[in-house]
Amino acid sequence: MSTSEADLLYSEVEEELRASVRALLADKCAPAGVLARVDGEAGPLTDTALWQDLCGLGVAGLPVPEALGGAGAGWREAAVVAEELGRAVAPVPFLGSAVLSTAALLAVGDSPTAAATLGRMASGEATVALAVPLSAPPGAAFPDTVRAAADGLSGTVTKVADATTADALLVPAVGTDGPGLYLADASEAVRTPLVTLDLTRPLVDVGLDRTPARPVVTGRAAEHALRTALRTGAALLSAEQLGVAEWALGTTVDYLKTRTQFGRPVGSFQAPKHRLADLWVSVSQARAVVRNAASTAGAGADDTEAEMAAALAQAFVSGVAVTAAEEAVQLHGGIGFTWEHPAHLYLKRAKSDAIALGTADRHRSALAGMVDLPAGAE
Amino acid sequence: MTTAPAGATIDAAGLRQRVADVVAAHDPATTDPAELLAARFDAGLAWVHFPEGEGGLGAPRALQSVVDAEFERLGATPAGREKLIIGLGMAAPTILAFGTPEQRRRYLKPLYVGEEVWCQLFSEPGAGSDLAALGTRAVRDGEEWVVDGQKVWTSLAHRARWAILVTRTDPDVPKHQGMTYFICDMRAPGVEVRPLRQLTGEAEFNEVYLTDVRIPDSQRLGAVGEGWRVAQTTLMNERVSIGGTAEPREGGLIGIAAGIWRSRPEARTPGLHDALMRLWVEAEAARLTKERLRQQLAIGQPGPEGSAAKLAFARLNQEIAGLEVELLGAEGLTYDDWTLRRPERVGMEARGAGYRYLRSRGNSIEGGTSEILRNIIAERVLGLPGDIRVDKDVAWKDLPK
Numbered sequence: 001m002s003t004s005e006a007d008l009l010y011s012e013v014e015e016e017l018r019a020s021v022r023a024l025l026a027d028k029c030a031p032a033g034v035l036a037r038v039d040g041e042a043g044p045l046t047d048t049a050l051w052q053d054l055c056g057l058g059v060a061g062l063p064v065p066e067a068l069g070g071a072g073a074g075w076r077e078a079a080v081v082a083e084e085l086g087r088a089v090a091p092v093p094f095l096g097s098a099v100l101s102t103a104a105l106l107a108v109g110d111s112p113t114a115a116a117t118l119g120r121m122a123s124g125e126a127t128v129a130l131a132v133p134l135s136a137p138p139g140a141a142f143p144d145t146v147r148a149a150a151d152g153l154s155g156t157v158t159k160v161a162d163a164t165t166a167d168a169l170l171v172p173a174v175g176t177d178g179p180g181l182y183l184a185d186a187s188e189a190v191r192t193p194l195v196t197l198d199l200t201r202p203l204v205d206v207g208l209d210r211t212p213a214r215p216v217v218t219g220r221a222a223e224h225a226l227r228t229a230l231r232t233g234a235a236l237l238s239a240e241q242l243g244v245a246e247w248a249l250g251t252t253v254d255y256l257k258t259r260t261q262f263g264r265p266v267g268s269f270q271a272p273k274h275r276l277a278d279l280w281v282s283v284s285q286a287r288a289v290v291r292n293a294a295s296t297a298g299a300g301a302d303d304t305e306a307e308m309a310a311a312l313a314q315a316f317v318s319g320v321a322v323t324a325a326e327e328a329v330q331l332h333g334g335i336g337f338t339w340e341h342p343a344h345l346y347l348k349r350a351k352s353d354a355i356a357l358g359t360a361d362r363h364r365s366a367l368a369g370m371v372d373l374p375a376g377a378e
Numbered sequence: 379m380t381t382a383p384a385g386a387t388i389d390a391a392g393l394r395q396r397v398a399d400v401v402a403a404h405d406p407a408t409t410d411p412a413e414l415l416a417a418r419f420d421a422g423l424a425w426v427h428f429p430e431g432e433g434g435l436g437a438p439r440a441l442q443s444v445v446d447a448e449f450e451r452l453g454a455t456p457a458g459r460e461k462l463i464i465g466l467g468m469a470a471p472t473i474l475a476f477g478t479p480e481q482r483r484r485y486l487k488p489l490y491v492g493e494e495v496w497c498q499l500f501s502e503p504g505a506g507s508d509l510a511a512l513g514t515r516a517v518r519d520g521e522e523w524v525v526d527g528q529k530v531w532t533s534l535a536h537r538a539r540w541a542i543l544v545t546r547t548d549p550d551v552p553k554h555q556g557m558t559y560f561i562c563d564m565r566a567p568g569v570e571v572r573p574l575r576q577l578t579g580e581a582e583f584n585e586v587y588l589t590d591v592r593i594p595d596s597q598r599l600g601a602v603g604e605g606w607r608v609a610q611t612t613l614m615n616e617r618v619s620i621g622g623t624a625e626p627r628e629g630g631l632i633g634i635a636a637g638i639w640r641s642r643p644e645a646r647t648p649g650l651h652d653a654l655m656r657l658w659v660e661a662e663a664a665r666l667t668k669e670r671l672r673q674q675l676a677i678g679q680p681g682p683e684g685s686a687a688k689l690a691f692a693r694l695n696q697e698i699a700g701l702e703v704e705l706l707g708a709e710g711l712t713y714d715d716w717t718l719r720r721p722e723r724v725g726m727e728a729r730g731a732g733y734r735y736l737r738s739r740g741n742s743i744e745g746g747t748s749e750i751l752r753n754i755i756a757e758r759v760l761g762l763p764g765d766i767r768v769d770k771d772v773a774w775k776d777l778p779k
Contacts, residue, residue: 005624008670009677253760268763273756280755281686285663288670315659364655371628373636373658375651377643 006295006309008288013073014080020057021081025088028053031342034089038199038345045202046165051092052124054081060098061122063106063298069119075232079239079294086243089200089345096162097127099236101170104130104181104229107300108217113183117168117216129163129186130229131171131206137358138230138310139366142223148175152210153182161356163191164202171206171213172226180218181225184211198352200345228300231310234357235293238313242290244350245283245317245324248343252276252328259333272331279327286320289313308370315363318354325350388426388437390444396421397448404454411456415491418449424490428474432482433490440678456492460723461537465489465496469542471615476559476600476608485540485561497538499529499562499586500609504779506531507750509544509613510553510606511769511777514588516545516560523547523560523598525568525591531744535571535584536720538564543593544609547602549775556774557605561597568592578736579716582724624672625665631698631726631734632661638705645707654705657698664690682759689751692741695726699734706731 010018028050036042054060062078064070071077078099085094102121105114105128120126132143146155153173163169166186173182190207217225253276256267266272293313299306325347329336336343354360368375400421404414418424419433426442428434449455459466466489473485488494505512514527525545535541541562548556562569568591573581600608628636639646639654667690671683703710714730726734742748756762769777 005669005673007673008666009673253762256762264766265763267756268765270753270765273762273765274749274752276760276762277689277752277755280760281690284683284686285667285690288666289663291670292666312659312662315655316663361652364652364659367659368651368655371636371658373639373651373654374643374646375648376646 006292007076008291008295010080010291011076014077017057017077018080018084021054021059021084022087024050024053024057025084025090029088029090031089031345034091034200034345035340035342037091044165045091045200046093046162047091048165050090051127054092054094055124058122059094060124061102061118062098064102064118064122068115068122070122075236075297076291076294079236079290079297082236082239083243083246083290086240086349087247089244089247089342089349091200091202093127093129093162093165095201095233095237095240096129096160097121097166100130100132100161100229100233101128103232104170104225105216107225107228108181109221111216113214113216117183126167127162127165128168128170128183129160129166131157131160131163131169132226132230133157133159134161134203134352134356135159135358136230137362137366138227138234138307139358139362140230142174142179142226143172144174146171146173146208148173148180148182148213148215149210153184153208153213154210155208157206157208159194159203160206161201161203163204163206164193169206170216171208172222173213175215175218178219179222179226181216181222182213183216184208184213188212196352198348200349201352224300224302230357231307232297234314234363235297235306235310237353237357238286238290238293238310238317241317241321241350241353242283242286244346244353245279245286245321248321248324248328248346248350249276249279249283251343252331255332266331275327275331279324282320283324286317289316304370308367311358311363311366311370314358315360315367318360321350322347322354388435388441390441393423393426393437393441393445394448396423397445397452397454401449401452401454406452406454412491412493414454415456416487419487419490423449425470425474428486432474433470433486438678440675440680443672443675459492461495461534462489462492463723464498464534464538464542465494465540468498468612468615469496469540472542472559472599472608472612473561475611480596481561481599494539495534495537497532497534497541497564498612499532499535499541499543499588500612501531502528503530507747509609510557511774511779512544512546512557513774513779514543514545515549516547516558516593518547518595519592521595523558523593523595525560525562525588525593527588529586529588530574530583532571532584532586533582534722535564535586536573537722540564541586542599542612544605546774547605550773551603552771553769553774553777554606555603557609558602559599559605559608560593561599562588562591562593563597566591566593573718573720575718577739578733579713580719580721582721624669627662627665629665630661631695631702631738632658634727634731634734635698635702635705638702642705645705650701650705653701657694657701660694661698664694682755685751685755685759688745689748689755692738692748695738695741699731699738702731703735 058071059081061070062073066072108114169184171182188211191204194203259266293309296306296309328343422435424433426437427439502512516523516525543560543562547558568589570587572585574583575581674681713732
């Protein structure tokens with residue numbers, strides 16, 4: 001293999017991890033069950049029991065070093081989990097806690113608070129939400145909607161993912177010594193649930209009013225940690241989007257093999273065949289792009305290849321996932337437009353994911369800067 | 379170490395050693411390329427999966443990329459072999475699979491070394507995507523066959539010494555059953571090659587007229603009536619081979635478009651920028667997909683993504699070339715050269731933007747149209763049911779033409 005290219009394949013260990021996560025999700029997170037949860041018929045949306053089972057497989061601490069209580073694996077392995085969670089539209093706080101907050105805390109450097117928190121997150125003892133709008137792109141300026149003062153944190157953060165059930169919030173805030181990341185007890189904040197487009201990923205507005213918090217890191221290191229977290233989040237989100245697209249493609253193909261109209265299987269007609277063939281090509285390409293992003297996700301904040309890989313992944317895979325979910329609804333015909341069929345859960349997840357952590361357009365603009373293709377005259 | 383017994387060294391390391399032995403004995407700087415290639419053939423490194431004595435070692439096919447990369451690394455890959463593409467890619471695997479020992483001895487080595495150019499007489503004006511509908515007749519006359527018909531889209535026919543030829547030998551049975559495959563001498567009386575001028579102005583391809591062409595039965599490949607099965611072997615080998623080396627970012631047409639963007643700030647508009655960046659992202663996705671396939675091949679696990687590569691390549695090439703003409707503004711109104719040229723290879727990079735735009739229209743037609751490829755992906759990769767067939771149990775002579 002060329003040394004200049006990332007390893008774009010799945011290792012045997014990764015495939016074993018995938019198999020155990022997929023088996024657990026097949027057992028505990030079937031589409032009908034997710035739909036029941038969405039309808040409030042099976043307890044709160046976030047499936048904390050499923051999350052504990054997943055943590056039992058070690059998924060919460062894959063990139064966390066063993067010395068801190070994690071699995072000592074990496075983001076490549078975590079990305080395989082993200083694919084499976086996307087395939088199941090699983091309502092668990094993986095993105096918010098095991099990806100965004102974990103990536104931020106891992107990037108903080110030497111901090112006893114970060115180390116202790118990572119250990120509790122890896123074991124499943126606690127979940128932590130990164131208090132940024134889910135739509136924040138990696139290149140955004142450090143947020144200044146929360147002020148840090150001696151009497152605590154004050155301000156608001158809108159549309160925070162996975163904060164409903166979080167034990168703690170990791171809050172970017174600006175104090176007298178500049179930007180910082182602060183850890184607050186989530187129960188001390190006012191969390192206002194939002195009605196969300198994506199029914200399977202809860203969002204809240206977070207209100208802070210002199211909320212007690214411990215500083216984890218300040219200054220440039222805080223900016224680097226947040227940027228790394230958002231970039232890693234963008235890379236891992238693309239893996240989730242790949243899982244969404246794979247479910248949509250696979251389910252639609254299976255359906256069109258059995259559904260008959262005009263006396264023959266619908267899948268034998270050329271019009272749906274060609275659309276599914278094109279979709280399969282896009283999904284194959286998305287897989288290579290996602291593996292590239294996952295392989296470089298562990299790099300430092302100023303790593304150009306990692307920046308490019310994450311931006312490329314969001315610029316490409318967002319569209320693939322949305323198209324796949326839209327095609328699933330269309331090619332299922334009438335049943336695809338019903339509430340009882342799970343296709344809409346994937347459509348809503350795909351469309352929300354296309355906004356999360358930077359739209360494709362923003363990522364294309366970021367790429368243009370990185371590869372010397374500026375928008376206008378210099 | 380000198381050449382070890384075959385079988386003991388059929389792994390990547392052993393093959394690299396064999397390559398090193400060949401190069402050590404034939405310094406690429408001073409050896410005639412044909413001589414080096416002959417040595418490579420004799421060492422079993424032409425096609426490692428072919429049998430010993432026929433250019434191979436009986437090794438796993440996936441290891442060929444190791445050999446090719448190693449010869450490349452040692453600077454021992456001769457240039458200018460484009461005219462051998464049909465022989466190497468299509469005739470050789472077919473002769474290997476269906477040829478008699480005499481045929482293999484006669485044809486494989488001159489083909490590999492480059493002494494003899496091959497072409498492929500498959501497509502006809504009435505049989506393109508539906509190749510099995512072809513109507514070129516071959517009628518047996520003693521120990522010979524007499525062939526009459528017209529073939530089209532034949533690359534390299536004007537250079538070829540030999541052709542692989544599919545004919546109709548029995549019009550009274552369904553179309554797939556009545557075909558027979560031959561090796562045709564392009565110098566035989568009755569073979570007429572005419573350039574076929576394309577919309578680019580050049581004549582990359584030919585029409586070939588066959589009038590009372592006599593082919594000895596000893597040049598038949600496979601049994602009488604078995605031509606479709608033989609042709610399938612040829613066509614399965616037509617797929618673009620993935621090389622052993624990684625492709626650089628901005629390789630191919632996107633690099634040309636990006637270069638124009640960088641050098642002409644005055645021509646930049648928001649709409650063009652959006653189009654350029656979308657295609658840049660898609661080109662990078664296609665490059666990484668090919669890279670992933672290359673990595674799969676390197677560990678001997680080829681994926682079905684190979685069939686996606688051509689479909690994606692055709693669309694991307696067309697869109698990028700279309701954008702490039704627009705990026706050039708007024709200059710896009712001009713064309714580099716309408717002379718009837720006869721190129722041996724498609725030199726996209728060497729020509730102007732207008733040529734690239736026009737030539738790329740062929741990318742979704744040649745070597746299987748994008749529509750047919752989508753059917754293949756849908757049925758063979760995704761397992762969707764086959765289309766309704768109306769030609770299956772009908773004699774060829776009774777089919778609408």
